[in-house]
Amino acid sequence: MSDSILTVSEVNQEINDALKRNPKLWNCWVTGEISNFKDHIPSGHWYFTLKDEYAGIKAVMFRTRTVATGFKPQNGMKVLIRGSVKLYEKDGNIQLYAEEIYPSGIGALYLAFEKLKDQLSVEGLFSPERKRPIPKFPSKIAIVTSPTGAALRDILHIARRRNPNISLLIVPSAVQGDAAPGEIAGAIEKANSYGDIDLLIIGRGGGSLEELWAFNTEEVARAIAKSEVPVVSAVGHEIDYTIADFVADLRAPTPSAAAEMAIPVLADLHANVAYYAEKLRTRMNYLLEQKHHRLQVLISENSLVRPGWIIEQSRQDLDVRCQQLQEAMTGFVTEKSGILKLLSAKLDLLSPLAVLGRGYTLAYDAKGCVVKSMKQIKEGDSLSLKFRDGSAGCCVNRVENS
Amino acid sequence: MNKDELKQSLTFETGIQRLEQIVRDLEQNNISLDEALELFGEGIRLVKSCNIILDSAEAKVKVLLEDGQGQLVTEQYVSGEN
Numbered sequence: 001m002s003d004s005i006l007t008v009s010e011v012n013q014e015i016n017d018a019l020k021r022n023p024k025l026w027n028c029w030v031t032g033e034i035s036n037f038k039d040h041i042p043s044g045h046w047y048f049t050l051k052d053e054y055a056g057i058k059a060v061m062f063r064t065r066t067v068a069t070g071f072k073p074q075n076g077m078k079v080l081i082r083g084s085v086k087l088y089e090k091d092g093n094i095q096l097y098a099e100e101i102y103p104s105g106i107g108a109l110y111l112a113f114e115k116l117k118d119q120l121s122v123e124g125l126f127s128p129e130r131k132r133p134i135p136k137f138p139s140k141i142a143i144v145t146s147p148t149g150a151a152l153r154d155i156l157h158i159a160r161r162r163n164p165n166i167s168l169l170i171v172p173s174a175v176q177g178d179a180a181p182g183e184i185a186g187a188i189e190k191a192n193s194y195g196d197i198d199l200l201i202i203g204r205g206g207g208s209l210e211e212l213w214a215f216n217t218e219e220v221a222r223a224i225a226k227s228e229v230p231v232v233s234a235v236g237h238e239i240d241y242t243i244a245d246f247v248a249d250l251r252a253p254t255p256s257a258a259a260e261m262a263i264p265v266l267a268d269l270h271a272n273v274a275y276y277a278e279k280l281r282t283r284m285n286y287l288l289e290q291k292h293h294r295l296q297v298l299i300s301e302n303s304l305v306r307p308g309w310i311i312e313q314s315r316q317d318l319d320v321r322c323q324q325l326q327e328a329m330t331g332f333v334t335e336k337s338g339i340l341k342l343l344s345a346k347l348d349l350l351s352p353l354a355v356l357g358r359g360y361t362l363a364y365d366a367k368g369c370v371v372k373s374m375k376q377i378k379e380g381d382s383l384s385l386k387f388r389d390g391s392a393g394c395c396v397n398r399v400e401n402s
Numbered sequence: 403m404n405k406d407e408l409k410q411s412l413t414f415e416t417g418i419q420r421l422e423q424i425v426r427d428l429e430q431n432n433i434s435l436d437e438a439l440e441l442f443g444e445g446i447r448l449v450k451s452c453n454i455i456l457d458s459a460e461a462k463v464k465v466l467l468e469d470g471q472g473q474l475v476t477e478q479y480v481s482g483e484n
Contacts, residue, residue: 137415139455147465156463156481165456168463170479187466194466194474198415269414269456276421277449283428284442291435 012089019094025085029111030096031104032057032081034073048073050081050096059083061098069101078104080111109209113216116243120218125225126246132230134250137264138198142169142229144187149175150205151234151255158259163266169197175204180214185223192228199262200227202244203234203255215242224248234258356388374399417452421445 006014019025032050039046044063049056059081061069073079083098102110120126141159145151147170159166173187174180184202191200202224204212214220215235224231224247233248234255245251252258306312348354356362363371364384371377381396424445428438463479 135415137413137418139414142466165458168479169476170463170465172465172467190466190468190474194476266456270453272418273421273449273452273456276418276425276445279425280421280428280442280445280449283425284438287428287433287435287438290431 008092009089012087012092015092015094016087016089019085019087027082027084027099030057030081030083032079034077034079035075037073037075039072046073046098048075050079057085057096058088058093059096059098061101065099071103073101080104109213109216113243116216116218116221117246120221120243120247125221130225131249132228134230134232134262135198137269138166138262140167140169140197141199141201141262142171142191142194142197144171144173144184144191144200144202145204145255146175147172151175151203154205154254154256155201155234155259158256159263162259162263163269165266166263169194174214176207176211176214181217181219184214185219188220188223188227188231192226197229200229200231201234201252201255201258201262202231202248203252203258204236205255206237206240212236212240212242215244217243220244221247232258232262353388356386362386374401412448412451412455414452414455417448417455421448421452424448 030050032052035049035051035056037046037048044066046061046066048059050059051057061083080102081096081098082100083096085094085096087093088095124130143152143155145155152170156168159168169191171187171191173183175184188200188202191197202215202220204215212235215233221243224233224244230249231247232250232252233242233244234252234257235242235244236254238253238257241251250261252261362385364386365371365376366382368384369376371383377383377396377399379396379399383394383396385392385394424441427433427441428445433441464476465479466474466476469475
C-alpha cells in the first residue's frame with residue numbers, strides 16, 4: 001500500500017514524463033487567443049493565457065525568444081505559437097513554452113510558405129542551373145497580370161517611355177483570391193503555347209500577404225518552372241519575397257522595375273547598332289591600311305620597282321663568269337706554254353745538232369751518212385762537215401788509227 | 403529583303419550576336435582581304451537590318467484571350483483610362 005503513495009514531486013515527475021512521451025505536445029503548433037498578457041519587467045518574459053472557446057492554457061515566452069518576434073501580442077489577439085507543453089513543477093501548472101509566435105492567419109500562411117519553399121528547394125526548383133537566360137533584346141514581351149491592376153499600368157507606362165516600338169502581349173489573370181493561382185498558372189501556359197514571345201513578366205502591385213498569396217502557391221511555382229519562355233517575377237514591393245520570385249529566372253523588386261530591367265531603351269539599341277557599325281568601319285579601315293602598307297613594302301622592293309634589275313644582275317653575273325673563264329683559260333695556256341719551253345729546252349740538250357753549238361762538227365760521207373768511225377773513210381774521200389751555222393766540203397788527206 | 407522577310411529570318415538579338423562575332427573575326431590580324439571584305443559587307447547589311455527591325459517593330463499592345471472554342475486569339479488592348 002505504502003508503495004503506491006506518491007509524493008507531490010513524484011506526481012509532477014510522472015506528469016512531466018507523460019507529457020514528454022507525447023510527441024504531439026513537443027515542438028507543436030498551437031493556435032488560440034491571447035488573454036492575461038503580461039510583459040514582465042524587468043525580466044522581459046511574456047506570460048499569458050492561450051484560450052479558445054472552451055479551454056485555456058498558461059503560456060510563457062522567454063525574453064531570448066520574444067526579441068525575435070516582430071510584434072507585441074495583445075489581449076484578444078489570435079496567434080499561432082510553436083512550442084512545447086511542459087509542466088512547471090513548482091506550482092504544478094502545465095504550460096506552453098512558446099518558441100515562435102505569429103499573428104494567426106499570417107502565421108499559418110507563413111508556415112505554408114516555409115514548407116513549400118523547403119519542398120521546392122529540395123526538388124531543385126530554385127537552383128541557378130535551372131534559370132533560363134533573360135534575353136538582352138526582347139522584341140515581344142508577355143505580361144501575366146490583372147488587366148485592370150496598377151502593375152499593368154506601371155509596366156505599360158515604362159515600356160512606352162523606354163521603347164515605344166516594343167510589342168507587348170497582356171495575358172489577363174486574376175492576381176488575388178481563390179481563383180488566382182489557377183488563372184496565373186493557366187496564363188503562363190497560354191503565353192507559352194501562343195509562342196513568339198521572348199520574355200514573360202508575371203506580377204502584381206503591392207498588397208497584404210494574403211493578397212500576394214497566389215504567388216506563393218505550388219501551382220504558380222510549378223507553372224513558372226515549366227515555362228519555356230524566361231520568366232521575370234514582379235510581385236508587390238521590394239520587401240515582398242514570394243515563392244514565385246525564387247522559381248523565376250529573374251526577380252524584379254516591383255512591376256515597374258521589371259519593365260525597366262526587361263525593356264531596353266530604344267535609343268540605347270540604336271546606339272548599340274551604331275557602335276558595331278563604327279567598329280566595323282574602323283576595323284575595315286585599319287585592315288585596308290594594313291594591307292595597303294604591306295603592298296607598299298612589297299612594291300618598294302627592287303624586283304618590282306625595276307623589273308629589268310634581275311636581267312641586269314644576271315648580265316653582270318655573266319660578265320664576271322666570262323672574265324673568270326678567260327683568266328682561267330689564259331692561266332692554263334700560259335702554264336702549258338711554260339711546260340712546252342721547258343720540254344723543248346730539254347729536247348735541245350738531247351739534239352745532236354746542239355752539240356754543234358758547243359763547237360763540235362758532224363761529218364757526213366758522200367752518201368750523206370754520219371761518219372762515226374775512221375773505218376768508213378779512206379784517203380781521198382770527200383766529206384761534208386756540218387757546223388752549227390753551215391757546212392763545208394772537205395777532202396780526206398790521211399786516215400790514222402787513234 | 404522586305405520587312406516581313408527580315409522579321410522572319412533575323413531577330414535583333416541574333417543580329418547583334420552575329421555583329422559581335424563579325425567584329426571579333428575582323429580583329430584577327432591574319433584575316434585575308436577577301437574574307438574581311440565579305441564580313442564587312444555582311445556586317446553593314448546586319449547594321450541596316452537591325453535598324454530596320456528597331457524602327458519597324460509594331461508598337462502594339464495586345465491582349466491574349468481564348469475564344470469560344472478554346473483557341474488563343476489576340477485583341478487590341480484598350481486602356482481602361484481611355
